[in-house]
Amino acid sequence: MSLATPTQEDLEELLLSCRYGDVEDIQQFVEKFGPDALATARDDNGNTVLHMVAGNGHTEALDYLLPQVPSSLISARNNAGSTPLHWAALNSHLPVAQKLVQFSGGPGVDLIDIKNNTGRSPLGEAENAGWEEGAKWFVEMMNLDEGAKGEEDLHPAEAPDSIEVEIQDAEGQVAKMTLGGQKSTSSANAGGETT
Secondary structure: OOOOOOOHHHHHHHHHHHHHOOHHHHHHHHHHHOHHHHHHOOOOOOOOHHHHHHHOOOHHHHHHHOOOOOHHHHHOOOOOOOOHHHHHHHOOOHHHHHHHHHOOOOOHHHHHHOOOOOOOOHHHHHHHOOOHHHHHHHHHHHHHOOOOOOHHHHHHHHOOOOEEEEEEOOOOOEEEEEEOOOOOOOOOOHHHOOO
């Protein structure tokens, strides 16, 4: 059975269905044109079906689409360089953000590091929007996946043996202390105690 090829009008209707979370219309599109056609739909700004559902918080539509589309669409960028996760962050949709990051076979936590054309990651968009819950979740996810980017890169930041700190007071006196290690090499600190 050969599937029909969607027209530009069909693709525009699909994007509207995704924008409004109309799962039945999305399913009908897939039945008529096949799942591969989902990846070809883009609006004038380069937004995909995932941008539309993520930006509008439609978890049911997202649940239907994620297994249907190529995993590369999860990290697809629009004309502004934003991914669907950027849109979920910008609009404070935590369940959508979680589904995008945690989708098996997708890019995972690497999505959190992708920067758009303004230099913001999804975490940056969450912070810029004042969405503390989302920003906190992004940070927790980034810290939990310690092996993904190379253990050697993450361990010093997460569990340093020691950190040497210099503190200068108002009179210009400098005190050096070492934090975290078993022994202190501090040359001065409050009360003369070692840390």
